[in-house]
Each structure stands twice: as C-alpha cells, then as structure tokens.
Amino acid sequence: MLDNLYETELSGLLNKVKEIQNTGAHIMQVCATKIGESYELLYTFGKGYDIKHIKTVVSLGDHVPSITDIFPSAFLYENEIHDLFGIEIEGINHDYRGGLYRTAVEAPFA
Amino acid sequence: MRISKSPWLLHYDGSSCNGCDIEVLAATTPRFDVERFGIINTGNPRHADIFLCTGGVNSQNQDVVRQIYDQMPDPKVVLACGICACDGGIFKECYNILGGTDTVIPVDVYVPGCAVRPEALIDGVVKALKILDEKADKMKHGGYRSLTSAEYAEKLKEGENA
Amino acid sequence: MAGKRSVIPFGPQHPVLPEPIHIDLVTEDEKVVEAIPSIGFIHRGLESLVTKKDFNDMVYVAERICGICSYGHGYGYVDALEHIMSIEVPDRVQYIRTLLFELSRLHSHILWLGLMADAFGFESLFMETWRIREKVLDMLENATGGRVIFSILKIGGLRRDVPDEVMKGFIPELDRIAEEIKACEGAFLLDPAVQSRLRGVGYISGKDAERLGCEGPFLRASGVEWDNRTRGYAAYGEVDFEVITSKEGDSYGRCEVRIKEIYQSISIIKQCIEKMPAGNHSVPVKGFPNGEHMTVIEQPRGGACYYVHSSGKKFIERMRVRTPTFANIPALAETLKGCDVADVPILVVTIDPCISCTER
Numbered sequence: 001m002l003d004n005l006y007e008t009e010l011s012g013l014l015n016k017v018k019e020i021q022n023t024g025a026h027i028m029q030v031c032a033t034k035i036g037e038s039y040e041l042l043y044t045f046g047k048g049y050d051i052k053h054i055k056t057v058v059s060l061g062d063h064v065p066s067i068t069d070i071f072p073s074a075f076l077y078e079n080e081i082h083d084l085f086g087i088e089i090e091g092i093n094h095d096y097r098g099g100l101y102r103t104a105v106e107a108p109f110a
Numbered sequence: 111m112r113i114s115k116s117p118w119l120l121h122y123d124g125s126s127c128n129g130c131d132i133e134v135l136a137a138t139t140p141r142f143d144v145e146r147f148g149i150i151n152t153g154n155p156r157h158a159d160i161f162l163c164t165g166g167v168n169s170q171n172q173d174v175v176r177q178i179y180d181q182m183p184d185p186k187v188v189l190a191c192g193i194c195a196c197d198g199g200i201f202k203e204c205y206n207i208l209g210g211t212d213t214v215i216p217v218d219v220y221v222p223g224c225a226v227r228p229e230a231l232i233d234g235v236v237k238a239l240k241i242l243d244e245k246a247d248k249m250k251h252g253g254y255r256s257l258t259s260a261e262y263a264e265k266l267k268e269g270e271n272a
Numbered sequence: 273m274a275g276k277r278s279v280i281p282f283g284p285q286h287p288v289l290p291e292p293i294h295i296d297l298v299t300e301d302e303k304v305v306e307a308i309p310s311i312g313f314i315h316r317g318l319e320s321l322v323t324k325k326d327f328n329d330m331v332y333v334a335e336r337i338c339g340i341c342s343y344g345h346g347y348g349y350v351d352a353l354e355h356i357m358s359i360e361v362p363d364r365v366q367y368i369r370t371l372l373f374e375l376s377r378l379h380s381h382i383l384w385l386g387l388m389a390d391a392f393g394f395e396s397l398f399m400e401t402w403r404i405r406e407k408v409l410d411m412l413e414n415a416t417g418g419r420v421i422f423s424i425l426k427i428g429g430l431r432r433d434v435p436d437e438v439m440k441g442f443i444p445e446l447d448r449i450a451e452e453i454k455a456c457e458g459a460f461l462l463d464p465a466v467q468s469r470l471r472g473v474g475y476i477s478g479k480d481a482e483r484l485g486c487e488g489p490f491l492r493a494s495g496v497e498w499d500n501r502t503r504g505y506a507a508y509g510e511v512d513f514e515v516i517t518s519k520e521g522d523s524y525g526r527c528e529v530r531i532k533e534i535y536q537s538i539s540i541i542k543q544c545i546e547k548m549p550a551g552n553h554s555v556p557v558k559g560f561p562n563g564e565h566m567t568v569i570e571q572p573r574g575g576a577c578y579y580v581h582s583s584g585k586k587f588i589e590r591m592r593v594r595t596p597t598f599a600n601i602p603a604l605a606e607t608l609k610g611c612d613v614a615d616v617p618i619l620v621v622t623i624d625p626c627i628s629c630t631e632r
Contacts, residue, residue, distance in 0.1 A: 002566060026485045028568075029594035033581050044566065044577065044594075049503060051568065073484040073602035094308070101206075101312040101631070104169040108205040108317055123291045125314040128628040129339020129420040131291065132383065136409075139386075139402035153286065171292065171313045174284055200336055203324050206317040225339055225420040 004052045010064065013056050017067050020045050020052060030067075030077035032085045034109060039087060043067070058087060060110070068093040076100070086110040114243055116148030119235075120158035122178055124211060125201070126165025129225030130192035134162055137228040144232055155181035160238050163211040164191045164226075166198045170206075172214050176259035179215040184255050185245035187238040190217045192226040199224060216262050277305070282616060284313050289620070291627040295605075299613055307608035309601050315631040319591055327353060327561060327588045331425055337593060338629040339420050340383065343376040344571040345629075346425040348578035349591065351505065352567040353427050356582060357557065363507075364551035365429045370507040371439065371544040372415065372424070374537040379408040380572035381530045381537070382453070384624045385460065388527065391621040392469045397459050404452045411442050429554025439545045446538045453534055460527050470524040474607040474619040477521060484603040487596040488574020489533065490623050492517045493525035500570035511543040523622045530624075560584050571596055573624045595629035 008016050025047035033040045035057075041064070043054040058064055066089050068075050078089045079100040086107030119138075123131050137144050138151050152158055155178045167175055179188065190211040193199035197210040211217050218241050221234035248254035257265065277300050284292030292313040298306040321333050334349035335342045347369060354361065382405040389397035409419045415434045416422035424431050460466060476486075478494040491498055492515065499515040501508045516532045518525035562584035568577050574596030582588035600623045608619060 002564060026482055028485065028575075028599070029577050029579075029592075031579055031590075031592040031594070033590040033592070035589070042579065049498075049500075051566070053566070071485070073599075076598060076601060096310070099312075100310070101315045102170045103206050103315065103317065104208070105205045108320060123314065123628075125316050126628065127336045127339045127342070127421075128291060128626065129336070129342065132339060133420060136402065136406070139399055139406075141403060141406040165314070166316070168313075168315060170315060171284070174292070174313065200333060201316045201318060201321075203321060204317040205320055206315055224336075227419065 002053050004050070005055060006053065007055045010056050010058055010062060013054070014065055014067065014070070016054050017043065017070050020054070021070050023047060025052065027067075027071040027074050027077075030074060030081065032081045032087060032109070034085070039085060041081070041087075060086065062087075064089045066091040066093070083107070084109045115159070115239070115246075116150070117159040117239060117242060118150050118152045118157050119160050119162055120152055120155055120178065120182070121162045121164070122175065124163050124165035124171060124175060124195060125168045125207065126192060126194055127225075130164035130195070130223075133225050133228050134164065134191060134231060137231045142228040142232060144235060149235065156183065158182050159186060159242060160235065161186060161188045162191050163188060163195050163215075163217075166194045166201055166207045166210055167214050168206045168208060172208060175211070175214050179259050185242055185249055186256055187218045187242050187245070188215055189219045189221060189234050189238055191221050191231060191234070193222055193224045196220045196222060213266075214263070215259050216257055276300070280613065282620075286617070289625075291625070293620070293625060293627050295608070295616075295620070297608070297613065297616060302612050302614075304608050304611055304613060304616065307605045309605050311601070311627065311631055313631070314628045318632050319593070322588050322591050324587075326586050327582070328427060328557075330588070330591065331427065332423055334591070334593075335421055335423060335425070337632055338595075338626055340380050340626060341376070341571045341573065341629060342421045343372055343425075344569060344576065345593065346422075347373060347506075348567050348569050348576055348593070349580070350425050350427055351569070352565045352578045352580040353561055353588075355565040355567065356561040356563045356580060357427070357559065359428050359555060359557060361429050361555060362551040362553070363549045364433075365553060366507040367544050367548050368430060368434050368553070369425070370511070371541055372412070372422070373506065374540045374544070375408060375412050375415070377572045378449075378534060378537045378541070379405055379412065380624075381534050382408065384530060384621075385527075388460070388618075388621055391618050392466060394459070394466065397456060400456055404449060407445055407449055411445060414438055414441075426554065428557040429552070431554075433553035436548065439548065443542060443545060446541060450535060450538050453531070457531055460531060461524075467524065469615075469618060470527060471520075471522060473523045473615050474611060474622060475522045476603060476607050480606070481521075481603060484606060485599050486574070486603045487576075487599045488571070488624075489526055489529045490574065490600050490603065493529045494521040495519050498575070500568050500575045503568065505567075505569060507544060510547065511540050513540055523618060526622045560586060561588060573597060573626055573629075574600065593629075593632060595626065595632075597623065597626045597630040600625075601630070
C-alpha cells in the first residue's frame with residue numbers, strides 16, 4: 001500500500017495539487033493504470049525525502065485538467081498518458097498532440 | 111586473413127536497451143580494439159561501409175533506419191547486432207516492435223547475444239568484411255548494386271503474397 | 273541586430289549520441305533560443321509485457337529496460353514486489369545487492385566520463401576511461417556471469433550466491449581503479465582547454481533544478497542534497513557515505529560530482545565486502561502479489577520510481593517506471609536556452625541521457 005496517499009475527485013484535483021505545490025514540493029511522476037473500465041491517475045510529489053501521492057479515478061470521456069500551470073515540467077508525463085492511454089488532458093503547456101510516441105497501435109494501454 | 115580495406119562502421123540504435131550499443135562502443139576501445147584493423151566508428155552514413163544496427167525496429171524509427179541505409183554508398187554490409195536486431199528478442203511481443211532489422215532493410219550478418227559480446231561482434235565484422243569484398247568484386251565485374259530499402263520492401267511483399 | 277531565427281534539427285542519428293533523441297533547436301545566429309525535445313524513437317512498450325509474462329519472468333524484462341542501468345531496474349522491480357508480498361530477504365542478499373548496485377554505478381560513471389571526453393573531442397581520454405571500465409566489467413562478470421545484463425536478481429533473493437573469496441579479490445582491483453581514475457581526473461578537472469568547454473556551460477540554479485524536478489548528479493551539481501540512497505534501502509543504511517554536491521551548477525560541476533561519486537562507490541563496495549554477513553542467498557516465494565507499491569531508488573543517473581499494481585493473479589496489472597532521464601529532459605530543454613550551438617552536444621551528454629530508459 002502507498003503511504004501518504006490522498007484520494008480525490010477529479011474536480012478537486014487542481015486544488016489539491018496547488019496545495020502540495022505551496023508546501024514547496026516538486027513533481028516526481030504522473031502515471032495511469034487501467035482498472036476495469038476506468039483509469040486511476042497517480043500523481044507523485046516529493047519534498048525533501050517525503051513522498052506524497054494523489055490518486056484520482058477517471059473514465060475515457062472525462063476532461064482531465066492539465067497540471068502544467070502549476071508544475072510546468074509535468075508536460076512529458078501528461079503527453080505520455082495521452083498517447084498511451086488515450087485520456088484527453090486539457091491545457092498542456094507543450095502539447096505534442098499525440099506525437100510524443102508514434103505507436104503502431106493507437107493508445108495501446110486503453 | 112587478408113584485409114583488403116579499412117572499413118568504417120556506422121552504428122544506429124534501433125530500439126535496443128543500450129546494452130548492445132555499449133558493447134559496440136566497447137569493441138572499439140583498447141581491450142578489444144577493432145581499430146587496429148583500420149576499422150573506425152564514424153557518425154556519417156555517407157562515409158560508412160558497414161552498418162551496425164542494434165535493437166528491433168519500431169514504428170517510429172523505421173524511416174530513420176531506411177534513410178540511413180539508403181544514404182550509405184555501395185558496397186555496403188548490414189550487421190544485425192544482438193538478438194533484438196535479429197528477430198525482436200524479448201521485446202518481440204511488444205505492441206510497438208515490428209521485428210528485427212530485416213523487416214525494413216536487407217541484413218547480411220546476424221550476430222546473436224543478449225547483450226552481444228564484443229568477441230562475437232568482432233567475429234561478425236570479420237564475416238562482414240568477406241561479404242564486403244565479394245560485393246566489391248561483383249560491382250567491378252557485373253555492375254552489382256544493393257537493393258534500396260524501397261525495393262527490399264517490395265520484395266518482402268512479393269514473398270508474402272507468393 | 274537581432275538575427276533571423278532558424279531551426280536546426282539535432283539527432284536522432286548524431287555522432288555524439290549513442291542513442292537517438294531528437295531536439296529541434298530554434299537558433300538566432302549562433303545562440304539557441306528555444307529547444308523542443310521529442311522522443312519515442314526507442315519506444316518499445318515493454319510495460320505492456322506485464323500482461324504476457326508472469327511476474328517472476330518480468331524481472332528479466334525489467335533488466336532490459338536499459339543496458340547501462342540494467343541492474344538498478346531489476347532491483348527496483350524486485351524490491352517493489354518484495355514489499356507487496358512482504359518478503360524479508362536475508363542480510364547477505366542485501367549486502368550483495370548493494371555491492372552489485374555500486375559496481376554498476378561505478379561502470380556507468382566511468383562510461384559517462386568516456387562519453388564526455390568524446391563529446392569535447394579528447395579521444396585518447398575516452399579510450400583510457402573505457403580501458404579502466406573493462407576492469408569493472410570483469411568484476412561484474414566474475415560475480416554474476418554477465419558483462420552488461422546480469423540476470424542475477426530474483427524475487428526473494430539472488431539466483432546464485434557470490435562466493436566470499438571472489439568478493440575479497442575485488443579489493444586490490446578497486447584500489448587499482450581508484451589510482452587510475454586519480455591519474456586521469458586532472459584531465460577533466462584541471463586542464464584549461466577542457467575547462468573552457470565546461471565552465472559556465474549550461475548553468476542551472478539549485479532552485480530551478482529542484483522546481484523542474486531534476487534528478488541525480490544533474491541536481492546535486494547545483495548544490496541540492498538529494499540522494500535516494502540515504503533512504504537506506506538494501507544495505508545502504510549500514511554503510512557510511514555522504515551526499516556529494518557541487519556549488520558550480522554547470523557542466524564542470526556535473527563532471528566533478530560524478531568523479532567524486534566514483535571514489536564514493538569504491539568506498540561503499542569495500543565496506544560491503546568487509547561487513548559481508550554469512551547466510552542464504554534466497555528465500556522461497558509463495559503465492560501471488562496483491563497490492564500496490566512504489567519503490568524509489570537512486571540509479572547512476574538519478575532517482576527512479578517503480579510503481580507496481582497487482583491484484584493477486586499470476587500477471588501483475590501495471591508496472592510503471594519513471595526513469596531519471598525522463599525527469600531531466602524538461603530541465604535540459606531549459607538549460608539549452610542561451611547556449612551556443614557548438615555546446616549542445618556537450619550539454620546533452622552532461623545529463624547522461626539514457627534514452628532507452630526514458631522511452632521503455
């Protein structure tokens with residue numbers, strides 16, 4: 001089990017991320033996992049040697065807000081999730097529009 | 111063995127795990143030292159005689175591999191280094207791997223290993239030298255030229271249909 | 273007069289790069305004003321193999337994420353699963369794992385020194401460092417049987433024991449390596465011609481580096497103390513070492529940090545050999561993993577996260593690896609701004625890019 005895990009609704013995601021940013025943390029990773037028909041997004045942040053996670057559950061049609069306004073360097077993670085899982089993420093600062101990984105199968109993990 | 115040329119190598123990492131790439135580099139350094147045969151690792155396809163391709167080919171880099179191959183002057187030899195370049199290896203089942211190097215360009219020598227050992231690589235290069243000489247000889251006498259990658263794709267298609 | 277902007281493509285096939293990465297350099301005269309990285313040339317999609325290979329066999333796939341940091345990837349995956357399955361491995365395993373981890377860090381850092389020398393055009397130095405590196409590979413081959421990919425890890429321990437006398441034999445070898453590195457250290461840190469290529473190139477402040485989520489020597493070279501080994505996984509909690517940082521923040525600082533870490537690795541390996549406990553080299557594993565865990569470890573290139581999600585079946589559901597180069601790319605794009613086109617290869621090499629890790 002993950003320590004320091006906060007589960008939140010999609011609508012509360014940005015506020016929670018902002019809250020963590022205010023503590024001076026930096027982004028460590030963002031990843032998605034397919035569980036049945038829905039997807040778990042896991043955001044990981046680090047400050048000093050402490051690690052915090054935020055988890056939110058989305059489904060394919062949802063409009064997921066980008067966190068790149070808060071953590072600009074998250075753009076690679078978000079593009080990766082878009083390309084591999086087909087989850088639409090809105091407002092990424094460097095949007096590759098599906099061109100980060102040009103895979104043989106579209107959204108292979110979806 | 112008589113070496114008639116100082117062949118230059120070009121190395122491109124198809125989609126290997128890097129293990130074969132560092133072994134290719136290690137083969138040029140003092141312990142194994144292929145450079146004593148006059149073999150030099152070059153970065154320019156137009157200077158190269160031998161193309162070392164490591165790793166399987168994926169959908170994004172297939173055009174890069176084709177382009178590098180087409181840019182090389184005749185006579186040229188292609189070495190598939192490591193099991194991934196031979197047939198896809200452990201990554202064969204991955205969604206993004208098309209297969210070994212021979213799915214996009216013709217391969218002359220297959221060197222197995224995961225990762226390929228420098229000794230095996232040197233053995234492969236020596237075999238490649240012989241093929242290079244034969245090709246050069248054919249060019250002198252019969253106007254031989256290697257298949258371009260487009261012609262090779264055509265040939266593969268015919269093979270599938272037949 | 274402001275020059276006209278033009279875009280210079282860098283890579284994917286480039287003489288200084290052993291691996292393909294593509295960067296679009298937007299330049300004004302000789303200066304880079306913007307750098308747009310694009311990756312994906314080695315994307316294999318190996319994370320999807322978890323649904324095709326059983327969780328024990330995935331160790332070998334994890335090791336093949338990258339050939340240079342192969343040991344670390346295997347370790348990260350195995351550690352995550354051991355946490356999920358609550359497996360306590362014997363102390364001897366922890367010490368041998370630490371020893372092998374440091375040996376692979378040693379070979380990776382020496383390899384980097386060579387690539388760096390090659391990038392600034394000092395070819396004999398490249399050859400010399402790679403000659404020294406062969407000694408480390410010999411030790412790894414003695415201990416595990418492999419030069420590049422070792423396949424010695426398994427869930428619950430090691431596939432075979434490393435005999436004590438083999439490890440004792442490493443000590444004189446390590447001393448010799450330290451001497452030889454000392455002999456060429458000056459070429460990197462004191463030579464005026466080399467310094468003019470390194471000093472002030474690609475400066476990034478500690479604050480920016482941390483904000484952009486940098487990892488490893490790239491971050492430590494900007495003076496930030498962040499080394500995941502201090503978390504004390506494996507046997508790191510029982511050996512003495514200090515986090516190495518540099519105040520420079522530029523390419524020179526990154527060189528300095530990595531050279532000091534070579535000596536540090538040698539010292540850690542020696543401590544492991546001295547304290548090596550007796551015991552078994554593996555414990556039996558029963559059942560299937562159920563749960564999720566994230567392991568964070570320090571790879572030669574920086575921190576790496578291994579996330580495993582499983583639900584009590586033979587096949588785990590998701591393995592996700594966040595590698596250090598992936599985290600360093602945004603900061604690389606940032607440091608490329610304002611540098612000369614001629615310095616781009618050096619700067620790309622200073623983050624020690626490992627593209628096959630990044631794209632998996």
